[in-house]
Amino acid sequence: MTAPPPDRDHLRIGIVGAGRVGAALGAALIRVGHTVVAASGVSDASRQRAERFLPGVPLLPVPEVVADVDLALLTVPDDALPALVSGLAETGGWQPGRLVAHTSGAHGLGVLAPATRAGALPMALHPAMTFVGRPEDVDKIDGVAFGVTAPEPVLPVAEALVMEIGGEPVLVADQMRPLYHAALSTGANHLVTLVAEAADLLRQAGVDQPDRLLGPLLGAALDNGLRLGDAGLTGPVSRGDAETVRAHLDTLARHAPDTLAAYVAMARRTADRAIASGRLAPEDAEPLLDVLSARSNGARA
Numbered sequence: 001m002t003a004p005p006p007d008r009d010h011l012r013i014g015i016v017g018a019g020r021v022g023a024a025l026g027a028a029l030i031r032v033g034h035t036v037v038a039a040s041g042v043s044d045a046s047r048q049r050a051e052r053f054l055p056g057v058p059l060l061p062v063p064e065v066v067a068d069v070d071l072a073l074l075t076v077p078d079d080a081l082p083a084l085v086s087g088l089a090e091t092g093g094w095q096p097g098r099l100v101a102h103t104s105g106a107h108g109l110g111v112l113a114p115a116t117r118a119g120a121l122p123m124a125l126h127p128a129m130t131f132v133g134r135p136e137d138v139d140k141i142d143g144v145a146f147g148v149t150a151p152e153p154v155l156p157v158a159e160a161l162v163m164e165i166g167g168e169p170v171l172v173a174d175q176m177r178p179l180y181h182a183a184l185s186t187g188a189n190h191l192v193t194l195v196a197e198a199a200d201l202l203r204q205a206g207v208d209q210p211d212r213l214l215g216p217l218l219g220a221a222l223d224n225g226l227r228l229g230d231a232g233l234t235g236p237v238s239r240g241d242a243e244t245v246r247a248h249l250d251t252l253a254r255h256a257p258d259t260l261a262a263y264v265a266m267a268r269r270t271a272d273r274a275i276a277s278g279r280l281a282p283e284d285a286e287p288l289l290d291v292l293s294a295r296s297n298g299a300r301a
Contacts (some may be wrong), residue, residue: 011099015039015054015073016084020047020131021103022075023053028092028165030054038065047122049133071099071161072120078104082110089114099157103190105181107237108149108174122156124149124177126245127167128184129232135209149174194266197259204255230277235265242287249295264296 011034015022018041026036040293043052050059066072066088076084081104088094096119100112105126112122126147131137147170150158155171162169173181195218202210222231236244245267252260271288274280 010034011070012068013038013071013073014067015067015075016067017041017074018050018054018078019075020079020133020137021131022073023049023128024131024137024141025073025075025103025127025165026244027053028141029161029217031138031190032164037069040065045064045133049183052135053138055185056059063088063091066086066093066098066100069098071101074100074102078106078147080109085112086114089118092118094118094120095293097121099123099154101161103127103156104149105184106178108177109151109172121154122150123154123161124172124174125158125162126177126181128170130188130272143168147172147177149177198263199254201256201259201286230273230279233270233279235270235278236281237270240271240280240284240288242291245288249291262293268292 008010013029013034015026015036018039030036035259037115038056038059039050039054039057040062041047041059047059049055074081074084081102094115098120101123102122105128108124109122116122127144128147129140144167146162146167146169148162149172157171170276198214199210202213207213252263271285275282275285
């Protein structure tokens with residue numbers, strides 16, 4: 001396996017999937033001098049997004065998008081990626097010496113094996129950022145970490161592409177990509193759920209603008225977590241305040257029973273981490289754990 005020659009400064013790129021990620025990355029690549037020659041997209045949203053982010057780039061069938069490019073950038077949903085790659089292999093869509101990259105966090109190089117067997121050069125480039133389909137998405141890329149996985153000969157090309165558009169390459173071993181992606185999903189996706197749930201509870205408590213309370217509080221909590229890890233834990237669970245937690249459980253059972261199981265699960269995990277880090281002595285944790293156990297078993301705490 002050999003990488004493209006080093007004098008290939010300006011790549012001809014085809015983007016398969018003009019979704020939020022593909023449109024933003026395409027615009028960022030154009031901004032640094034590469035050429036997006038074609039993209040694929042069939043929905044009205046994809047077409048509108050392509051017009052906004054990739055003006056003048058034709059939307060073509062997938063085989064035509066990858067037919068004559070230096071880099072095929074696959075930005076389709078995770079579950080659609082295996083069938084896409086294997087389908088193009090069956091129709092002779094992959095060419096020796098061409099770069100093919102996907103932006104899935106969950107997949108590594110294995111999903112590109114049909115293309116690799118045809119002589120294509122595989123890369124996995126996952127931006128650790130959320131995109132919403134707005135123009136500011138392109139500016140978000142500046143300084144964003146990308147989980148990069150590539151064979152050794154192709155790795156310098158993968159890193160250079162990420163750095164060109166302002167990203168920061170972070171090397172992820174191929175076999176560790178599922179764990180890498182689970183970690184990001186735990187942090188980002190579950191965080192949104194927790195924030196939305198907290199805001200809903202505050203509204204039920206009569207607070208009209210929950211963001212005014214949650215913004216400063218959660219901003220400080222996030223900063224503490226990133227800087228201090230478990231040492232940043234605060235609140236009744238980390239102190240072993242069993243009666244306060246019991247009151248929380250009782251009021252949630254009355255006013256928001258759908259949130260109860262999540263509260264118990266997160267409180268138990270918080271207690272485990274507080275004990276493991278030495279912030280909560282095991283003997284002080286026992287009453288708290290009893291309260292959580294009783295509620296998780298269906299009894300009244």
